[in-house]
Amino acid sequence: MKEAPKLNITKSLQIYEEACKLVPGGVLGARRPMDFIQGEYPIFLESGKGCRLTDVDGNEFVDFMCGYGPIILGYREEEVDDAVIKQIKEKGFCFSLTQPFQNYLAKRLIELVPSAEMSIFLKTGSDATTASVRIARAYTGKIKIMRCGYHGWHDWCVEMKGGIPKKLYEDVFEFQYNNLDQLEELMKTHGPETAAIIMTPFGHPNHEKMQEPAPGFLEGVRELADKYGAVLVYDEIRTGFRLRMGGAQELYGITPDLTVLGKAIANGYPISVVTGKKEIMSVASGKLFISSTFFPNSEGFVAALKTIEVLERDKVLEDIWGKGERFIKDIQALLEKYPVGAELSGIAPMFYITFERDEKGLYKDKRRDFYTQLIRRGFFFSPYHHAYICYRHTEEDLNMTLNAIEESLAYLRSKY
Ligand SMILES: Cc1ncc(COP(=O)(O)O)c(C=O)c1O
Numbered sequence: 001m002k003e004a005p006k007l008n009i010t011k012s013l014q015i016y017e018e019a020c021k022l023v024p025g026g027v028l029g030a031r032r033p034m035d036f037i038q039g040e041y042p043i044f045l046e047s048g049k050g051c052r053l054t055d056v057d058g059n060e061f062v063d064f065m066c067g068y069g070p071i072i073l074g075y076r077e078e079e080v081d082d083a084v085i086k087q088i089k090e091k092g093f094c095f096s097l098t099q100p101f102q103n104y105l106a107k108r109l110i111e112l113v114p115s116a117e118m119s120i121f122l123k124t125g126s127d128a129t130t131a132s133v134r135i136a137r138a139y140t141g142k143i144k145i146m147r148c149g150y151h152g153w154h155d156w157c158v159e160m161k162g163g164i165p166k167k168l169y170e171d172v173f174e175f176q177y178n179n180l181d182q183l184e185e186l187m188k189t190h191g192p193e194t195a196a197i198i199m200t201p202f203g204h205p206n207h208e209k210m211q212e213p214a215p216g217f218l219e220g221v222r223e224l225a226d227k228y229g230a231v232l233v234y235d236e237i238r239t240g241f242r243l244r245m246g247g248a249q250e251l252y253g254i255t256p257d258l259t260v261l262g263k264a265i266a267n268g269y270p271i272s273v274v275t276g277k278k279e280i281m282s283v284a285s286g287k288l289f290i291s292s293t294f295f296p297n298s299e300g301f302v303a304a305l306k307t308i309e310v311l312e313r314d315k316v317l318e319d320i321w322g323k324g325e326r327f328i329k330d331i332q333a334l335l336e337k338y339p340v341g342a343e344l345s346g347i348a349p350m351f352y353i354t355f356e357r358d359e360k361g362l363y364k365d366k367r368r369d370f371y372t373q374l375i376r377r378g379f380f381f382s383p384y385h386h387a388y389i390c391y392r393h394t395e396e397d398l399n400m401t402l403n404a405i406e407e408s409l410a411y412l413r414s415k416y
């Protein structure tokens with residue numbers, strides 16, 4: 001199988017060169033060229049529609065990043081955008097007081113999310129995970145935190161510790177997904193001082209294979225939290241409104257005390273949530289201060305309410321699971337047909353193709369070549385992050401993607 005020709009990304013590179021003089025690193029966080037494949041991926045985008053992206057050089061891609069998770073329907077989803085635009089034009093969206101949408105959304109969450117009784121609304125996922133930890137600490141009067149998964153960029157949990165005094169994270173301990181023994185050991189030592197166990201209920205560790213809960217894992221964590229009186233927080237920033245409307249807690253049948261939502265709940269508009277037991281959430285009314293100028297802005301509420309309406313009316317999650325199940329089954333068949341060390345993990349709405357690790361580090365070359373072939377063919381995946389399926393991916397898009405995956409695997413087989 002021949003190599004696909006390199007994309008023309010001249011304009012992206014020019015803008016990036018200028019950006020490096022204006023913004024440290026050119027772009028922030030997990031959007032830098034090194035977070036994809038340098039010299040192969042575009043750096044700046046022009047537009048998106050449905051499941052497609054167009055970069056500043058005019059290259060078009062079928063996208064599987066979904067904006068790192070918020071896009072559950074599609075880019076420029078008219079019903080959601082129209083609702084927000086109407087609100088902005090006819091009523092306005094940024095005031096010193098809150099608009100009643102807050103109550104409407106809080107009520108919808110009670111209907112949808114098993115753990116929801118009372119909610120607070122913020123903007124980003126990091127806002128919400130941090131607020132959940134503060135609420136748990138205020139409620140229990142304890143300090144220590146057990147955590148599992150990525151929870152954002154704030155001081156207590158970010159991986160890169162530059163600029164953060166140790167005292168801000170020294171009471172936070174990490175455990176591995178599906179490693180109940182490790183958490184049990186940690187709790188033996190720190191349990192009585194532990195305010196919260198915060199975890200992603202579905203395993204999606206950075207850069208690694210995804211994992212469903214092993215039998216007894218979520219139940220075991222729930223028991224440990226109860227045994228030591230710690231607040232169990234599910235970080236459902238990626239899984240909320242994606243695995244089920246009620247998140248992974250609905251799918252796996254374990255109810256946490258608090259839940260954190262963000263990303264997909266408003267199809268791209270900024271809003272995040274901490275929701276949970278009334279008794280615990282109530283501390284947010286007195287003991288602590290959670291406030292930010294933009295938290296009450298109504299565009300996120302309006303978008304979330306409309307997104308929920310569309311998700312339910314059009315049975316979007318059923319559609320995503322249906323086409324996604326077939327798609328990942330076909331990917332698995334291709335990986336077996338071309339045994340080049342590629343591995344599939346995850347479930348229909350979110351999945352990841354990684355490469356089996358070897359001592360020589362050949363897997364890194366294979367990963368680079370595989371994702372290079374895909375982006376050159378017009379399929380936007382990340383080598384370092386799992387993929388998502390959204391509503392606007394059609395069967396035809398997925399079939400085209402399967403062809404590109406097959407060609408990329410065939411290329412790898414001829415090279416390695
Ligand atoms: C599981 C999880 N929690 C929290 C966050 C932080 O969310 P945000 O990037 O909106 O601050 C993310 C972001 O990727 C996430 O995936």
